[in-house]
Amino acid sequence: MSLFRVVDWVSHLIPNASAIVTSPFFEDREQLVVGCEDGQISVIDAGDKQYQSSILFTYQSDHPVLQMETGEFLPSMRNILAVLSPSKLDFYKLNFEKTDESSVSFEKLFSHAMSISAWNMCKVLTETSLQLIVQTIDCKISLFQGDQCVFEHCALRALHPGPILYSSPSSSLITANNGFLNSVKFSLLSSGSQKRINYDWFFNLGDTALQLEVFESNQPSILVLCRRHVTCLSTGGSIQWQIRFEAVATAMCVYTSYVINDPLNIRFIVATSDDNLLIYNEQKLVWNCHAHMTPVALKVSSYNKIYENVLTMLSADGKLLIGYLGTQPNLYKVPTDTKIVNFAEKMEQLKGLEKKIKENESSGGGGLGKKDGIGLSLTFGEKGKRTIEHNARNNVPYCTLQLEFANLGDITKLHINIMSELETPSKQIVLNVPANPSVVKSIKMPLDTLFGEAPVDRNAKFKLTIDTDAPVVPLNQLFKEFESENPQAIGFLVHGCDAANVSIFAASKSNRYRVQSEHVGLLEVAFDELISRIQSAVENVQIGANIPFEYISEIVEFIQEAEKTKSVEQTTIDSRMKEVRAIEALSLNNCKSGNLDTVSCLDALFEKSYRELLEHMDRYTERKLGIEANYANLASLFQLASEISKISRVETIINGNFYRNTQQSLRDRLMWSARNEKGTEIRLIEKLCEHSNKELPKIREEDEEGDEASAATN
Structure with a gap:
């Protein structure tokens, strides 16, 4: 439950309200204009009428209000109100008397008739003027500059109209139609060419777009609010991040914090259908609160100097609420009546409880069992x-x-x-x-908490083939928690690590599975999960696989070479450290004796030796980290060899913890485990994993590669 709630400051019920807009019409504080479907336009001054009806003026027009915008649409005339209706675009000026700001009147300046029903509009801010783009219901746009129509009926490549937005940093028009976000250069629209409009870029949203906003900064961004997510893209169409919602989103508002000077982060509020407000700073959810209504329009405004950055919300049923986030402590709670405690009765109850505790301890039921333990x-x-x-x-x-x-x-x-x-x-x-x-x-974490779904990679370096004596089970049935619909291929990606991906393929012709990854340590994870799911899906299934000795040999050889290089680096570091200490001692002796003629030479020699020492230490650290990473991969392959031997009903001493928690070298550990056997490390490993022939035929990947690839493709 959220600590904050929306505190009601000013509220009205305006039936058929359809649009809201705020602008500083009077002095330095903002006023609210509400448009209705029946043509009524109301001006509300919430900053001056806190405890009274704050509606200053109501104007009745002849057409329903779809959308409203304010700005300097005519030179030397600030804050003109543009009202869009299905058949007209009207421009009004709000007149008021400075001596009595409550005296407000509407003056209609001019209007534009729409031959086709209008749908929405957006402002276009240029260097010389402020213009309006109007989109009709048949996805055609018109550009109006004041009382002039620059062009009209420029058709977009869409079937249904959607949100539109002008992006000043890229000088382009952003449209959202049919589940796609499109960008077209504004110069191409204003040229009047009748050729087909080609988009600069487009992005598949996968959802219905509800609202578009642009965030202008050093790195301008475009925010797209959809029903189930909000997506942030650059002006070039590259996705930056995406946030998915549990409930359907209804409105969004991008605002600027005057308290926190952070112009680079995008701060915005999203309203959802479960009556919640989600407040974000970039991708981070800063706070959420209950709004007690489902907003369809959302603004952040400052109606006076005391109440700045307050929320203005409009619901579908016409409820208008102006409020702020705050707590409501109950300071006037009536204290409960003091009860009279019967101490004699309480003492009797305490004695009874102590008696029961002693009886329980004497019977041995209350303490820690010596045999069972914790x-x-x-x-x-x-x-x-x-x-x-x-x-x-x-x-x-x-x-x-x-x-x-x-x-x-x-x-x-x-x-x-x-x-x-x-x-x-x-x-x-x-x-x-x-x-x-x-x-x-020990407990095994669910697979979907470790991995997310990712594209498959058929060219990964490390692979392992699994043979079965039963028809392959479709992978989308084995891994039902993922949304994959491909029965023969599925890919996974470790959460938070873009390079750690693993793919699983199924070949129905040869009854085989293949695990492939660029990260050798992920072979065991995917193999163990796949084997357990196959055994659960198919009873008495026979499974076989070849132990990847070539991968083990490659890692062992790398570790041996790295150990030799590490030993050489260690020797060099010791030599350089002795050299540095000798130079320091010689410099101190010369300083004590007053012989300062060789100090500059010693300083140059010291700097050279110290630089070489740091370089060798960096290389030593790099070798050490590489050895540790390869030992982790070797432990994973040892565990994989143990699991392959186990499904072949062979017990082996090698497993993932074979080389851990020991001070022995790998060769000494292998020789101790193999007893009297001799040979190279890989020969000892093969000896420890040696077993009788499997019941299934031995797998040769070079012969089956084409069969598996074709089966996975089909």
Whole structure:
């Protein structure tokens, strides 16, 4: 529940209200103009009439109001009101007396007749004048400059009209029609050419656009509000970010904060159909509150110097509300009556409870069981599509983990360690109780909290083929939590890591699956998940795969070469450190003895040696990080070899934790595990994974590559 709520400052019920606009008609404060479907136009001065009816003037026109805009449409005449109706575009001037601002009158300046019913309009700000573009119901646009019509009936390439917007940074007209966002140069429209209009760029929104806004800064952006998401694009059509909503959006307002001087961030408010206001700073949800209505129009205005940046909302039923976000503490709550406590009765209840506690302890039911020890159970809780944590990547889902303890007894202090890895399974939760043995629990996170759907990559370097004796199961049935409709190919991408993707293919002709990735550590993750789902979908299925010794050999050779280079760098670093210390000692001795003739030479020598020392230290750190990363990949391949051996009913000592928590080298560890065997590291690994022939035929990927690719394509 949100702490803030919309506090009602001024509210009106105006039936058939359809449009609102704000502008400083009087002095330095803004006024609100409300247009209705029955042609009524009302002027509201909320900053001067806080506790009374703030409607200054009501004008009855002959046509329904679709949209209103204000600006200097004529030279030397500021804040002219442009009112768009289906058949006319009228321009009004609001006259008022400075001695009595409540005396307001409308003066109709001029109008333009529309031969085709109008739909909407937008302002075009040029260097010399302010113009209006009007879009008709048949997707034709007309340009008006004051009382002149520059051009009309310029047809857009669309079937249904939608929101339009003029982008000053790119001098282009932005249109949203048929689920697409389009951009066309304004100079092409104003040229009067009858040729077919070609868009500079277009973007598939995948939803119905409701509103367009432009944010002008050093990096101008275009905001598109759709029913289920808001998308931010550059003026060149490149997507910057996107936010998806749980409810249908109804209105949006981009505003500027006068308190926080941050001109680069886009601040905007989105109203949703579940009566909520979502306040964003770029992609970050700053706050949300309940609006007690479903706004279809939203403005941020300053009606006087006290109430600045207040919200103006209009609902579909004509309710107009001007308010602000605030709390409503209950300062006048009547205190409850003081109850008289019977202390004698309470003492008897306390004695009874103490007696029950002693009886329970004597029977052995209240303390920590010596045999059972402490208990820990892990269960998954709520899963969400998008986290709002400030330090998380965009659009990353979340999944809560519930911990339940048992047999705690008199334990008052617990140490909980959480370890999580993606490449290999690990002991996820370690509960360490002082003076008691540790309790270890493992849990496998849901796949959709680790991965998101991504395009498949058939050219990935690392691949693993899986053979079965049953027809392949469509991948869109195996992975139902994803929205893929392709039964023979699916791709996954680790949330927050653009380079970590893995693809799975199914070949129905050969009853085989293939896992492919540019990240060798993801082969085990995808293999384990795929095997478990196949075994759940098909009973008594026989599965086989070849252990990827070539990948293991490649990583082992890289580690060996990197270890040699690291040793050489370590020797060089030791030599350079001795050299630097010797130069420092010589410089100090010369300074003490007063011999300053060689100081400049020693400084140059010291600078050269120190620079070389830093370079070798950087290379040493780079080698060390590379070795650690490849050891993690090797552990993942060891776990993959263990799982492949397991489905072949062969037990092996090699697994993901084979080389961890040991001070031995990889060769010493392998020789200790293989006992009396000798040979290279890869030979020892093959010996540890050695097993009898499988029941399934041995897989040769070079012979089956074309079959699998054609089957996956079909």
